[in-house]
Amino acid sequence: MGGKKKLGLKQMERMQAKRDEESKSKDKKKEKAAPPRERRIIGVVPPDVKNAKIVNEVKKMNVLTPYGVASNFNVRISAAKDFLEQLEQIGAVEFVSGNHNIKIYKPITA
DSSP states (O other): OOOOOOOOOHHHHHHHHHHHHHHHHHHHHHHHHOOOOOOOOBBOOOTTTTTTTHHHHHHHHBBBOOHHHHHTTTOHHHHHHHHHHHHHTTTTTEEEEOOSOEEEEOOOOO
C-alpha cells in the first residue's frame, strides 16, 4: 500500500556521504573540547562582621547583593545573605529595596 519508497543508488550514496561528514565533524568537535574546569570549593561560613578589613572591602562596592558578596568572598549565597543581614544590624550597610528573592543594600559611608 503506502510506506516509504526505496531510494535510488545515487540518493543512497549522498545519504552515506552526508553521514560520514557529520561523524567526522563530531569527532573534530570532541577533540577540540577543553579539559573540564576545576571545581572551586565554596565556604559555608560567612565572613566575620567584626573584621574591619572585610567591612572596608564591602563598603567599596557600589551595590551589595547576595550574589556579588558571594562571588567576592567565595561563600555560598545563603551565607552571603546572612552576612548582609548582620552588616545591616550593626549599621554598616543600608537596605535599599528588594523582595523575598533578592535584597539590595548600599554601604553607609561615615
